[in-house]
Amino acid sequence: MSRNKSTLLTAIIIALLLFMSCSEEDASITVGEDWIQSDTRVIYIDTIEVNSSTFKFDSLAVSSTDRLLLGSYQDPIFGKTESKIFTQLANSTYTLDRDAVFDSIALILHFDDYYYNDTTQVQSLKVYELLQSIKPSDDGSFYTTTSFDYDENPVGELVFIPEPTREDSLHLRLNDSYGRLLFSELRDNEINNSDEFLNAHRGLLLSPGANNTVILGFLPTSSVRLYYSLPDELEDDTLNYFDMDFNSSYSFHAISSDRTGTYFETLKDQENVVSSTEAGGMSYVQGGVGLATRIEIPNLSGLDYIEGKGTLLSANLFISLNTDTETSLLPAGESLSAYILDNKNEILGTLYDYEGNEVIASVTTQSSEFSQLTYGLPIHYFLDQKRSATNGDNWYLTLTGTEQSQSVNRYGLFGQDSSNDNLRLQIQLIYAVYDQD
Structure with a gap:
């Protein structure tokens, strides 16, 4: 029928x-x-x-979403779509053992199983430090069009093949020079609280590569992780770590599209x-x-x-x-x-x-x-x-x-x-x- x-x-x-x-x-x-x-x-x-x-x-409001979107892809009808992540880092404590020895620093992004388009290709990502503090608009919201200035010298340049349905997280190593600076500031008590930390490190921008083929979803519970060892544990293969978590209230994605040559080019x-x-x-x-x-x-x-x-x-x-x-x-x-x-x-x-x-x-x-x-x-x-x-x-x-x-x-x-x-x-x-x- x-x-x-x-x-x-x-x-x-x-x-x-x-x-x-x-x-x-x-x-x-x-x-x-x-x-x-x-x-x-x-x-x-x-x-x-x-x-x-x-x-x-x-624009669309994107404050405190359950998912952060990162990536880009080209669509024959809609043009190029790109999503960046702006995030502020936070922790409840800012203390490291004075004898701690820096090992490495990594960006830990937790998948939420969402992805759109082709995950089989190599993706690229750059991480930048922000030059402006992350602040919402006058109505208290962040929008897909919200943006902040950043230092154009990246603190990490990464390539990877994502596996959002097989892995629970993406582990991406950042530059040691960035990690050593952050580590020494915490260990040497140059930073002791959140205000001091945010004055020195306003936040991060995660920006996808121009030739990426997928937009990935990550949980706001992601973090930057400092790995270190202690002198009396040198024979132990297990490293200690210190996490700087994404502040979910000050983390959001900014989504843009290039509609040149599409039906929607005139939608200004x-x-x-x-x-x-x-x-x-x-x-x-x-x-x-x-x-x-x-x-x-x-x-x-x-x-x-x-x-x-x-x-x-x-x-x-x-x-x-x-x-x-x-x-x-x-x-x-x-x-x-x-x-x-x-x-x-x-x-x-x-x-x-x-x-x-x-x-x-x-x-x-x-x-x-x-x-x-x-x-x-x-x-x-x-x-x-x-x-x-x-x-x-x-x-x-x-x-x-x-x-x-x-x-x-x-x-x-x-x-x-x-x-x-x-x-x-x-x-x-x-x-x-x-x-x-």
Whole structure:
């Protein structure tokens, strides 16, 4: 059974159940005696005009995320995406044994199992010391566009092949000269507390190489580790260590993209959009950089011209993924977040249903045989609000990744003008008409 027929049958069954159970006291659907005492016609509508486009949020808040993103990769549709990490180091103690002997220093990055794109290639990374103290913006947040000056002489240049699903951490040795300086300051009591440490070492920048092929996720519990030995333990192969942990409240990732030559090159301001007709019949979503799909539903007033009194029973939006662009390296998520926008693409609020539950776009149809993956979004409550609000004509919907501030997952979504009826962007309504003349 096709999606359209299945949805229609389900909606009619629901409508009949509502008809059998409704009463004057039923507040969830205000049809009352007029419904009961008249012939009722249930209409299925799938020809409502709906348009899609792509826009870009100016920036995304990334304060205290559960994951820090590091790396870069090139995408044929989205251009180059890059994520750097800014971090402040901290510890509860700043004391080392006066007889301690420096051995080495390493950056310990703990994987959180997230990665995006190709991990089989050699990656590169440079670590720099910051010249500015890490401070949030006036509203107390860090954003993907936040940045701080740094010393262009790196304290570590590293190459590695990541194994985020096989290893729990990445151990990267830093320059001994940097480690010896930090070690001697602690051992010789030149630094005794966090204020003295942050005055001398404001933080680190972790920057990926230009030819990297993957963006990796790391836990904010990562650290810089000093290894040392003690004279009376020289015959012991085990080294002592002193950790300077990432301060999770002052660690964040800054994500940028080079969209030169892409559909999105003109997206300089959040109010700008690229319609699906300008982007090969598609709209797009990309986490991290803030690309999102905007859905416009312009002609709901047509429902008012249906003869007889009526009420909307259900409304669902269906949007399909372009599976031709999805691979095992770039997998699609099982859901998309949904919000209400104004005409300047500012978020007005989260999308809810009549029961007050937050709703998301989740996979309703998945077929490897027909290369189809379709998301469904219930929009009944939204449409009723949009029709009744004085400024409802300026309300839109937006679809984003569910972890848009801490992932770079991207999606290509078909618009309404797709030549394949099963893949085109569509709204399906069930509308009940009664008291017809």
